[in-house]
Amino acid sequence: MAKSPYQIGLIGCGTVGTGVLELLHRRRDVLAGILGRPIEVSKVVVRDLEKTRHNVYGFVKPDVFTGDPADVTGNPEIELVVEVAGGVDEPLQWMKESLSNGKDVVTANKAALALHGDELFQLAASSKRSVYYEASVAAAIPIIEILQNGLVANQITHLSGILNGTCNYILTRMEEAGLGYGEALEEAQQKGFAEADPTLDVSGDDSAHKLALLARIITHSHIPVEKIFTEGIEEITAEDIAFAASLGYRIKLLSIGSRHEDGSWDLRVHPSLVHRDEVLAQVRKEVNAVQVKGDAIGPMLVYGSGAGSFPTASSVVADIVRAAKGDRPIMNSANGQSPEIVSIDRVAVRNYIRVTVLDLPGVLGRVTSFFGMKSINIQSMQQPEAKHGQPVPVVLVTHAVEDEVVSRALDELRERTDLLNGPTTRIRIED
Numbered sequence: 001m002a003k004s005p006y007q008i009g010l011i012g013c014g015t016v017g018t019g020v021l022e023l024l025h026r027r028r029d030v031l032a033g034i035l036g037r038p039i040e041v042s043k044v045v046v047r048d049l050e051k052t053r054h055n056v057y058g059f060v061k062p063d064v065f066t067g068d069p070a071d072v073t074g075n076p077e078i079e080l081v082v083e084v085a086g087g088v089d090e091p092l093q094w095m096k097e098s099l100s101n102g103k104d105v106v107t108a109n110k111a112a113l114a115l116h117g118d119e120l121f122q123l124a125a126s127s128k129r130s131v132y133y134e135a136s137v138a139a140a141i142p143i144i145e146i147l148q149n150g151l152v153a154n155q156i157t158h159l160s161g162i163l164n165g166t167c168n169y170i171l172t173r174m175e176e177a178g179l180g181y182g183e184a185l186e187e188a189q190q191k192g193f194a195e196a197d198p199t200l201d202v203s204g205d206d207s208a209h210k211l212a213l214l215a216r217i218i219t220h221s222h223i224p225v226e227k228i229f230t231e232g233i234e235e236i237t238a239e240d241i242a243f244a245a246s247l248g249y250r251i252k253l254l255s256i257g258s259r260h261e262d263g264s265w266d267l268r269v270h271p272s273l274v275h276r277d278e279v280l281a282q283v284r285k286e287v288n289a290v291q292v293k294g295d296a297i298g299p300m301l302v303y304g305s306g307a308g309s310f311p312t313a314s315s316v317v318a319d320i321v322r323a324a325k326g327d328r329p330i331m332n333s334a335n336g337q338s339p340e341i342v343s344i345d346r347v348a349v350r351n352y353i354r355v356t357v358l359d360l361p362g363v364l365g366r367v368t369s370f371f372g373m374k375s376i377n378i379q380s381m382q383q384p385e386a387k388h389g390q391p392v393p394v395v396l397v398t399h400a401v402e403d404e405v406v407s408r409a410l411d412e413l414r415e416r417t418d419l420l421n422g423p424t425t426r427i428r429i430e431d
């Protein structure tokens with residue numbers, strides 16, 4: 001007797017949802033062969049039922065569409081709920097209802113998981129159900145599978161990733177085409193690499209959500225996202241990109257997790273100068289990459305599409321298959337316990353500092369001695385030829401120094417109108 005289909009409900013039929021429907025259709029025979037039964041999408045929840053959806057009518061019948069999420073979350077026929085709608089509060093509610101009703105959940109929603117993951121994972125554990133979220137961090141790149149299973153024999157000591165395609169696209173275009181930040185953002189929006197409201201991406205918050213999810217796996221604990229130091233790319237200028245290039249660096253928005261010897265973790269997201277010979281510096285445009293160091297494997301890099309319909313749907317479908325096979329992921333339900341997270345103030349890195357000095361005799365010497373008095377050692381200094389009487393940009397590279405020392409010094413220096421006349425920028429260097 002033929003086995004009954006594995007019935008799933010999809011909440012959301014936009015960029016990711018339509019990709020999921022198409023991939024399930026394209027691969028239906030192969031997937032049915034793997035599982036021993038077909039996958040059937042029996043309900044699809046959308047917001048606007050009036051919209052015609054010709055792009056998916058070849059994959060599902062028009063009568064599967066509903067405007068009521070309860071048709072999925074409370075449907076006794078449905079074994080798995082796939083949430084690809086976006087938002088935070090509503091998806092959280094749908095996922096909780098689904099788990100409480102005995103269904104597994106697949107989601108691509110990094111924001112909901114980063115902010116409420118602990119609650120959701122605890123509910124999943126108590127309901128003996130699972131939450132699968134491979135697509136939420138780096139879309140096509142199966143980084144969660146790699147960290148949870150492939151590298152389980154390792155203590156991960158360092159992770160640094162380019163986890164936001166929008167920011168990487170903007171920074172690449174600023175460098176390669178000499179665009180200003182606003183122009184590069186506009187181009188990214190026109191090409192569909194940035195949302196109409198890009199705030200979540202360019203502020204670094206999206207990258208922090210993703211880092212929180214990865215750090216949760218490698219620390220086996222809850223990571224409060226507000227403890228991740230987060231700085232976006234909005235202040236990066238074409239001038240900084242050009243100065244960085246002349247020093248041999250590219251500017252990337254990195255998500256960094258580093259384990260200290262005492263077991264505490266340094267977790268941060270900020271623009272970083274990465275030497276152009278490093279692999280992460282070679283990652284261009286909207287592509288994502290994650291570099292991981294494990295005590296057994298040493299360094300490892302994964303690289304691929306971090307967004308888009310099919311790349312994201314590819315990971316969602318992989319999760320659907322895992323759930324259908326009954327592969328239970330490690331839930332890391334940490335009951336709120338988190339590791340010691342080191343304050344950014346205590347993290348020591350080298351820095352790129354750009355100041356704009358007055359064109360006066362002796363002013364450069366006074367700026368460098370100011371840094372010396374603050375215990376900030378200057379490793380190198382660059383100053384383009386000045387037009388007489390004009391403020392001059394000067395770029396300094398410091399030796400590694402605790403972050404707070406630099407922050408305090410720059411706050412003080414910004415007040416020094418006897419030395420400076422213009423913006424002061426600091427970008428951390430990732431060595």
Ligand SMILES: NC(=O)c1ccc[n+]([C@@H]2O[C@H](COP(=O)([O-])OP(=O)(O)OC[C@H]3O[C@@H](n4cnc5c(N)ncnc54)[C@H](OP(=O)(O)O)[C@@H]3O)[C@@H](O)[C@H]2O)c1
Binds near residue numbers: 110
């Ligand atoms: N796009 C990517 O490349 C990507 C990559 C990784 C992760 N993700 C994540 O995947 C999720 C979906 O992203 P997307 O780009 O596919 O979004 P999208 O294109 O805006 O699609 C959202 C879908 O959800 C439906 N929806 C939204 N709110 C709803 C509500 N309250 N009730 C019922 N249906 C609702 C919409 O219905 P209508 O069709 O009627 O408007 C639409 O079908 C987000 O969490 C996102 O962060 C996206």
